[in-house]
Amino acid sequence: MPRNSDLPTEPLDEEAVHAIHNGAMRVLEEIGIEFLHDEARQILGKAGCTVSADSSNVRMDRDFVVEQVRKAPAKFDITPRNVDRTVCIGGNRMLFGNVSSPPNCSDLDRGRRPGDRSSYQDLVKLTQYFNCIHMKGGYPVEPVDIHPSIRHLDCLFDALTLTDKTVHAYSLGKERIEDAMEMVRIAGGLTDDEFNARPRMFTNINSSSPLKLDFNMLDGPMRLARRGQPTIVTPFTLCGAMAPVTIPGAVMQQTAEALAMIAFLQTIKPGLPVVYGSFTSNVDMSSGAPAFGTPEYLRATQISGQMARFYDLPLRASSACAANCPDAQAAWESAFSLWACVSSGTNFVYHAAGWLEGGLCASYEKFVMDCDTIQQMMKYMQPMTVDADELAFDAIKEVGPDGNFFGASHTLERYETAFYSPFISDWNNFEAWQEAGAVQTPERANKMWKQILSEFEAPSMDEAIREELEAFVELRKEQGGAPTDF
Amino acid sequence: MPRNSDLPTEPLDEEAVHAIHNGAMRVLEEIGIEFLHDEARQILGKAGCTVSADSSNVRMDRDFVVEQVRKAPAKFDITPRNVDRTVCIGGNRMLFGNVSSPPNCSDLDRGRRPGDRSSYQDLVKLTQYFNCIHMKGGYPVEPVDIHPSIRHLDCLFDALTLTDKTVHAYSLGKERIEDAMEMVRIAGGLTDDEFNARPRMFTNINSSSPLKLDFNMLDGPMRLARRGQPTIVTPFTLCGAMAPVTIPGAVMQQTAEALAMIAFLQTIKPGLPVVYGSFTSNVDMSSGAPAFGTPEYLRATQISGQMARFYDLPLRASSACAANCPDAQAAWESAFSLWACVSSGTNFVYHAAGWLEGGLCASYEKFVMDCDTIQQMMKYMQPMTVDADELAFDAIKEVGPDGNFFGASHTLERYETAFYSPFISDWNNFEAWQEAGAVQTPERANKMWKQILSEFEAPSMDEAIREELEAFVELRKEQGGAPTDF
Numbered sequence: 020m021p022r023n024s025d026l027p028t029e030p031l032d033e034e035a036v037h038a039i040h041n042g043a044m045r046v047l048e049e050i051g052i053e054f055l056h057d058e059a060r061q062i063l064g065k066a067g068c069t070v071s072a073d074s075s076n077v078r079m080d081r082d083f084v085v086e087q088v089r090k091a092p093a094k095f096d097i098t099p100r101n102v103d104r105t106v107c108i109g110g111n112r113m114l115f116g117n118v119s120s121p122p123n124c125s126d127l128d129r130g131r132r133p134g135d136r137s138s139y140q141d142l143v144k145l146t147q148y149f150n151c152i153h154m155k156g157g158y159p160v161e162p163v164d165i166h167p168s169i170r171h172l173d174c175l176f177d178a179l180t181l182t183d184k185t186v187h188a189y190s191l192g193k194e195r196i197e198d199a200m201e202m203v204r205i206a207g208g209l210t211d212d213e214f215n216a217r218p219r220m221f222t223n224i225n226s227s228s229p230l231k232l233d234f235n236m237l238d239g240p241m242r243l244a245r246r247g248q249p250t251i252v253t254p255f256t257l258c259g260a261m262a263p264v265t266i267p268g269a270v271m272q273q274t275a276e277a278l279a280m281i282a283f284l285q286t287i288k289p290g291l292p293v294v295y296g297s298f299t300s301n302v303d304m305s306s307g308a309p310a311f312g313t314p315e316y317l318r319a320t321q322i323s324g325q326m327a328r329f330y331d332l333p334l335r336a337s338s339a340c341a342a343n344c345p346d347a348q349a350a351w352e353s354a355f356s357l358w359a360c361v362s363s364g365t366n367f368v369y370h371a372a373g374w375l376e377g378g379l380c381a382s383y384e385k386f387v388m389d390c391d392t393i394q395q396m397m398k399y400m401q402p403m404t405v406d407a408d409e410l411a412f413d414a415i416k417e418v419g420p421d422g423n424f425f426g427a428s429h430t431l432e433r434y435e436t437a438f439y440s441p442f443i444s445d446w447n448n449f450e451a452w453q454e455a456g457a458v459q460t461p462e463r464a465n466k467m468w469k470q471i472l473s474e475f476e477a478p479s480m481d482e483a484i485r486e487e488l489e490a491f492v493e494l495r496k497e498q499g500g501a502p503t504d505f
Numbered sequence: 506m507p508r509n510s511d512l513p514t515e516p517l518d519e520e521a522v523h524a525i526h527n528g529a530m531r532v533l534e535e536i537g538i539e540f541l542h543d544e545a546r547q548i549l550g551k552a553g554c555t556v557s558a559d560s561s562n563v564r565m566d567r568d569f570v571v572e573q574v575r576k577a578p579a580k581f582d583i584t585p586r587n588v589d590r591t592v593c594i595g596g597n598r599m600l601f602g603n604v605s606s607p608p609n610c611s612d613l614d615r616g617r618r619p620g621d622r623s624s625y626q627d628l629v630k631l632t633q634y635f636n637c638i639h640m641k642g643g644y645p646v647e648p649v650d651i652h653p654s655i656r657h658l659d660c661l662f663d664a665l666t667l668t669d670k671t672v673h674a675y676s677l678g679k680e681r682i683e684d685a686m687e688m689v690r691i692a693g694g695l696t697d698d699e700f701n702a703r704p705r706m707f708t709n710i711n712s713s714s715p716l717k718l719d720f721n722m723l724d725g726p727m728r729l730a731r732r733g734q735p736t737i738v739t740p741f742t743l744c745g746a747m748a749p750v751t752i753p754g755a756v757m758q759q760t761a762e763a764l765a766m767i768a769f770l771q772t773i774k775p776g777l778p779v780v781y782g783s784f785t786s787n788v789d790m791s792s793g794a795p796a797f798g799t800p801e802y803l804r805a806t807q808i809s810g811q812m813a814r815f816y817d818l819p820l821r822a823s824s825a826c827a828a829n830c831p832d833a834q835a836a837w838e839s840a841f842s843l844w845a846c847v848s849s850g851t852n853f854v855y856h857a858a859g860w861l862e863g864g865l866c867a868s869y870e871k872f873v874m875d876c877d878t879i880q881q882m883m884k885y886m887q888p889m890t891v892d893a894d895e896l897a898f899d900a901i902k903e904v905g906p907d908g909n910f911f912g913a914s915h916t917l918e919r920y921e922t923a924f925y926s927p928f929i930s931d932w933n934n935f936e937a938w939q940e941a942g943a944v945q946t947p948e949r950a951n952k953m954w955k956q957i958l959s960e961f962e963a964p965s966m967d968e969a970i971r972e973e974l975e976a977f978v979e980l981r982k983e984q985g986g987a988p989t990d991f
Contacts, residue, residue, distance in 0.1 A: 028511050028848075035891035042896045053906045076906075123935075131935065230906040260909055264916040264923045266889065268897030301924040303932040307911065310932055314885035314925050341930070343938040347946040348930050350833035351878050354840035362514075362848070376935050392837050399800035403752065405521035410528045411754030420539045420562075420716040423746055425793065430750040437750045438787040439800050444827070444834050446789040446796055449609075449617065449862050452829040460833040 020106065020153065021397045023113040027328075027364035028321050031267075036325050039271045044081035046275035051078035052230050056237040059283060066286045079282060087282035093331045094366075095249065095292035097154070097218040100207040101183035101478065106153050108249075108294060108366050109333035113400065115393050117146040118373035118381045119157030119187070119223070125375070126383035127465045134160030134381070140177050142373065144475045145386050145468060147182040149372070151393040154185040156369055157223065160381045168500035171195040172202075172492045179206040179488065183478040190222045190239020190250075194501035198491075200246060205487050206480070215246045218292055223251040223335070223369065225298070226276040228261035240280070244288040251335050251367070252280045253296025257309050258319070260302045266315055269299045270322045281332070294367060296335040297323030303341075309377045311339035312352030317359045324363030336365040338389065341377045345385040345461045349375060353389060357396060368393075384464035387471075391443040398439035442467065506592065506639065507883045509599040513814075513850035514807050517753075522811050525757045530567035532761035537564035538716050542723040545769060552772045565768060573768035579817045580852075581735065581778035583640070583704040586693040587669035587964065592639050594735075594780060594852050595819035599886065601879050603632040604859035604867045605643030605673070605709070611861070612869035613951045620646030620867070626663050628859065630961045631872050631954060633668040635858070637879040640671040642855055643709065646867045654986035657681040658688075658978045665692040665974065669964040676708045676725020676736075680987035684977075686732060691973050692966070701732045704778055709737040709821075709855065711784070712762040714747035726766070730774040737821050737853070738766040739782025743795050744805070746788045752801055755785045756808045767818070780853060782821040783809030789827075795863045797825035798838030803845045810849030822851040824875065827863045831871040831947045835861060839875060843882060854879075870950035873957075877929040884925035928953065 031039075053075040054060050060077060064070040069078040094109020106114055124138045125131035132138075142159030146152050155178055165173050171189065178186045179202060188199030204214040222243055224236040240250040254276035256262035262269035281293045299319035301310050310316070320336045327334035338360060340352030353374070360368045370378065371393055373386035403409075414429035424430045443463050445452055452458070517525075539561040540546050546563060550556040555564040580595020592600055610624045611617040618624075628645035632638050641664055651659050657675065664672045665688060674685030690700040708729055710722040726736040740762035742748035748755035760781075767779045785805035787796050796802070806822045813820035824846060826838030839860070846854045856864065857879055859872035889895075900915035910916045929949050931938055938944070 025514050025516075026512070028514075030511075030889050031891060035889075038891050038896060042898055045898055046901055050902050050905070229901065229904055229908070229910075258910075259916050259920055259923065260911060263897035263900050263910060263913075264919050265895040265897055267891045267895040268900065268915075271896050271898075272901055304920045304924065306932065306934075308932050308934060310924070310930075313927075314881050315923075317885055318889065341932045342946075343931065343933070343935050344943070344945060345833055347831055347833055347836035347874055350836035351840045351874075352930070354837045354844070355878075355881070358840070358844050379935065388833055388837075392841075395800050395841070399803055403516050403521075403804065405517060405524050405753045409751040409753040410524060410757050411749035411751050412528055412531055412757075414749050414754065415532055415715065415758055416536050418715055419536070422715070424715075424744075424749060425746060427749075429754075430745050433750050434745055434790045437745065437801075438790065438796070441799075444796075444838070445829065446792065446794055446827045447829070448792075448794060449829050449865065457830070459830060460828075 021113050021400045022111045023361060023364060023400050024111060024402060025361065027324050028362040029325050030318050030321050031325055036329055039267060039274060039326060040329060042271040043274035043278060044084065046272065047079045047084055047279055048081060050230065051076040052232060052276065052279040054237060055231065055233045059237045059241065062286055063283060079279065084278050084282045087285040088278055088330050090285045090289045091281060091293050091332055092290065094333060095218060097185045097221060097249065099183060099185040099219065100179065104184050106185055112366055114153040114366065115151055115368045115371035116154045116156035117142065117152055117159045118370045119159065120161060121379050121381045122161045123380040124160040125380050127461060131380060133163050135164040136162040136173060139174065140181060141383065141472055142381055142386065143177055143181045144472055147184065147478065148471050148475065149390045151390050151397055152372055155182050156187050157189065159373060168503045169496050171198060172495055172500060175199055175202050176488060176492050179203070180480060180485065181477050186220050188220055188222055190224050191235050192501055193238060193242065196239040196242050198495055200248065202488060202491060205491060206484060208481065208484055218247065218249050221249045221251060223253055223296065225253050225255040226280065228255045228276060229272060230276065232280060240284055241287060244284050244291050247288065247291065249292035249294065250284060251294040251296045252277045253298050253335060256299045258299065258301045258315060259304060260307055262299065266319050266322065270319055270326060273297060273299050273323065274326050293332065294335045295327045295330065295332040298337060299323060308341065310341045311377065312355035317355060320359035320363040320365065324365065328364065333366040334364060335367045335369055336360050336363060337370040338368050339370050339374050339378065343376055345375065345382050345388060349385060354392060357392060361396060383468045384461040387464040387467050388443055388460060391441050395439055395441065507599050507886045508597045509847060509850060509886050510597060510888060511847065513810050514848040515811050516804050516807050517811055522815055525753060525760060525812060526815060528757040529760035529764060530570065532758065533565045533570055533765055534567060536716065537562040538718060538762065538765040540723060541717065541719045545723045545727065548772055549769060565765065570764050570768045573771040574764055574816050576771045576775045577767060577779045577818055578776065580819060581704060583671045583707060583735065585669060585671040585705065586665065590670050592671055598852055600639040600852065601637055601854045601857035602640045602642035603628065603638055603645045604856045605645065606647060607865055607867045608647045608649065609866040610646040611866055613947060617866060619649050621650040622648040622659060625660065626667060627869065627958055628867055628872065629663055629667045630958055633670065633964065634957050634961065635876045637876055637883055638858055641668050642673050643675060645859060654989045655982050657684060658981050658986060661685055661688050662974060662978050666966060666971065667963050672706050674706055674708055676710050677721050678987055679724060679728065682725040682728050684981055686734065688974060688977060691977060692970060694967065694970055704733065704735050707735045707737060709739055709782065711739050711741040712766065714741045714762060715758060716762065718766060726770055727773060730770050730777050733774065733777065735778040735780065736770060737780040737782045738763045739784050739821060742785045744785065744787045744801065745790060746793055748785065752805050752808065756805055756812060759783060759785050759809065760812050779818065780821045781813045781816065781818040784823060785809060794827065796827045797863065798841035803841060806845035806849040806851065810851065814850065819852040820850060821853045821855055822846050822849060823856040824854050825856050825860050825864065829862055831861065831868050831874060835871060840878060843878060847882060869954045870947040873950040873953050874929055874946060877927050881925055881927065
């Protein structure tokens with residue numbers, strides 16, 4: 020698990036951080052947040068918050084918020100069915116997850132199309148294959164060929180059998196989240212108590228910005244909280260759209276919304292692991308479309324990092340872009356997003372592989388390309404040693420002014436591991452590249468995902484557990500899965 | 506002129522920085538540098554260095570080096586013919602220059618081809634057009650249709666008439682550098698004394714790593730130094746090729762080579778403005794080809810920043826890539842290089858626009874694409890304010906939980922300038938993008954450079970000065986220009 024030892028880039032001084040905190044507290048005290056969940060409001064009322072009698076508005080005073088938020092751990096583990104893949108979120112750990120929730124997917128052969136189960140499985144396999152993807156986030160593409168009432172059953176079954184990494188479950192109603200907990204419990208071969216004893220899975224919720232937490236976004240985390248399972252709280256605060264056009268204002272609103280939820284969850288389960296999620300970015304003011312990897316995204320994410328550290332909470336951000344194909348724009352937007360994550364001290368990078376079109380499409384090729392750049396970051400984060408061997412005075416003396424270092428023993432002893440070897444970049448010279456067909460980056464990635472998928476082997480699972488999981492899915496399908504109105 | 510207010514990323518602690526300094530001093534004391542220039546060796550001998558009687562080797566002790574280097578200013582101005590375009594190099598200023606010295610150029614219409622004067626002029630016009638390019642570096646492409654004996658005359662004439670920015674001159678023999686100084690003096694309408702009184706131009710030299718400074722690389726800077734003109738000293742220390750395979754070792758060698766030259770120049774002109782140049786990167790160990798924008802490049806550049814600050818010298822680095830076309834690989838390598846420059850506190854980013862193929866090709870399209878990302882960096886570097894207006898509490902209250910910020914007065918007052926508007930990125934949704942022809946990034950850049958060139962107007966120049974410049978070029982051509990052996 021990579022550790023990011025760089026000091027984070029901090030655009031704001033301490034006074035400005037306090038000003039954002041103070042503003043967020045004023046939002047919670049003077050404006051309040053809509054909690055669209057009766058039980059949630061009752062809990063908050065009992066905890067001393069000001070619950071409106073004729074609306075969903077809840078106001079919290081800063082002492083309550085700070086006291087509750089302080090109960091959340093600065094870092095925590097999540098243990099999936101393969102305990103060797105336990106992840107630690109927080110501190111200086113930096114983890115990466117796959118693109119989550121796009122309705123469409125694309126590859127160079129078949130073009131762009133709505134997601135289906137087969138594509139979903141493909142992208143889950145890529146999630147499993149790459150070691151730099153530490154957790155399975157949301158569905159890497161929404162499989163719309165499965166009816167929504169049972170989609171969560173098939174998808175989680177695939178996730179739990181095709182990967183052995185930590186999985187995410189959507190908070191979309193009681194049945195889906197309860198089913199998910201049960202399936203993760205079964206897959207881990209756990210008793211209820213064992214499941215409840217520590218984080219085994221997670222959800223990510225978006226507040227309905229501005230200032231609103233809808234029923235499902237509250238209900239799922241409440242159910243998870245009661246069984247000790249963590250929630251990433253990610254307000255959807257795009258500057259100029261659902262939040263102020265100014266970055267400090269948007270991060271202030273993001274902070275208010277995130278802390279409202281985090282404080283609430285602590286009243287249910289004191290000490291519950293949670294993550295402060297940042298999704299603040301700007302929009303294209305001519306169309307309202309979100310933009311990512313922008314200068315504004317960099318600063319918003321860095322400031323979010325300052326706020327996360329102020330509250331001693333782990334930070335989630337994203338590696339995202341607005342581009343419509345895996346070309347140069349996609350690459351620089353994603354590279355700048357990655358930089359935002361590294362320089363902000365982000366602990367968990369959501370959407371780190373495969374994201375295109377502001378999140379509306381998962382690209383097979385971009386998934387592979389992103390993994391190459393993530394691995395570059397992981398190499399970047401490896402600690403450096405400066406000692407006599409690394410300083411290589413003797414090698415410089417040996418080679419002298421008329422030699423080169425290609426054949427020096429100092430080089431030969433190290434050259435195989437000295438540098439990161441990218442698997443997608445083509446470092447041939449122009450003539451060799453041209454002779455080989457002038458293949459551009461996405462075409463190279465295309466070849467690679469096909470090879471990965473053709474050779475994919477699912478991680479092992481105890482046959483009895485697999486049968487129990489299958490039986491559960493079958494039973495719940497017979498029962499109709501989760502209710503829908505269509 | 507942008508200022509980079511981020512604290513630089515420092516991978517090494519103070520002890521490790523001292524270890525690199527100490528190692529570099531040992532290289533200069535115990536191994537020495539080849540100075541392939543008789544007069545240079547005489548000067549260094551008189552200054553107390555140990556000059557070999559039967560080789561070109563010069564050894565310097567650390568007291569001499571440190572004393573000389575200390576004379577160089579931490580920052581300095583260069584004043585081109587348009588004094589409004591005076592640049593300041595050092596401190597927290599961050600400036601950008603065009604790609605320099607590739608033998609080939611390419612565009613989507615004509616493909617890749619050897620450089621000629623017409624392409625050279627095109628790229629010089631782009632250098633002038635973009636405000637984010639603060640200085641004209643070396644030739645943006647080598648115009649091989651002009652005979653080398655007179656190439657410098659035509660190229661500098663074009664540079665001085667098509668731009669009014671600070672220009673670079675190659676240190677390739679006495680005639681070329683003397684001609685360049687004379688032409689810059691004429692273009693500025695300056696007397697000799699006025700020219701000599703302050704920096705008006707610059708050169709960049711590469712040591713012939715390992716441990717060698719060849720005749721031309723010494724002779725040009727010596728001539729410039731005597732007239733107070735600055736040199737950027739950039740060792741060519743690719744890890745595993747011309748320098749140790751280990752990054753600390755390569756930066757140590759880079760430091761030894763750079764300081765040898767800088768110390769030497771200070772003995773000629775105490776207080777001469779100089780720049781510590783970093784070009785340390787890794788190579789593809791299978792082919793020996795240089796790689797850029799790699800994890801190793803990031804760290805090497807950041808450590809170079811630490812060394813530059815240790816000696817209180819301005820830092821030059823590069824925004825480079827190894828890719829053969831302006832695709833995703835080119836974009837992420839260049840984005841990571843830019844990040845290396847920003848996070849290292851680089852003062853002057855050489856090769857910042859147009860670079861492809863490890864420096865062997867200048868791409869018209871990439872030039873334009875790079876300028877868009879540089880401008881993003883410039884927006885990123887703008888200082889942030891956190892006050893009541895920016896925190897937007899009242900706007901959040903006004904919009905409330907059921908509104909959005911698109912129509913809020915707080916948004917309307919700011920939306921036109923709140924965010925950087927990229928000129929190359931396409932932020933349309935997929936359907937609109939597809940309907941418009943699914944145009945990828947390089948095609949958009951292609952359209953833009955054509956428009957820029959078709960509308961280009963050269964900056965004004967006094968007619969008498971222009972005639973004087975033309976007459977000088979004519980005279981020097983009649984005299985045969987610079988001697989060549991072909």
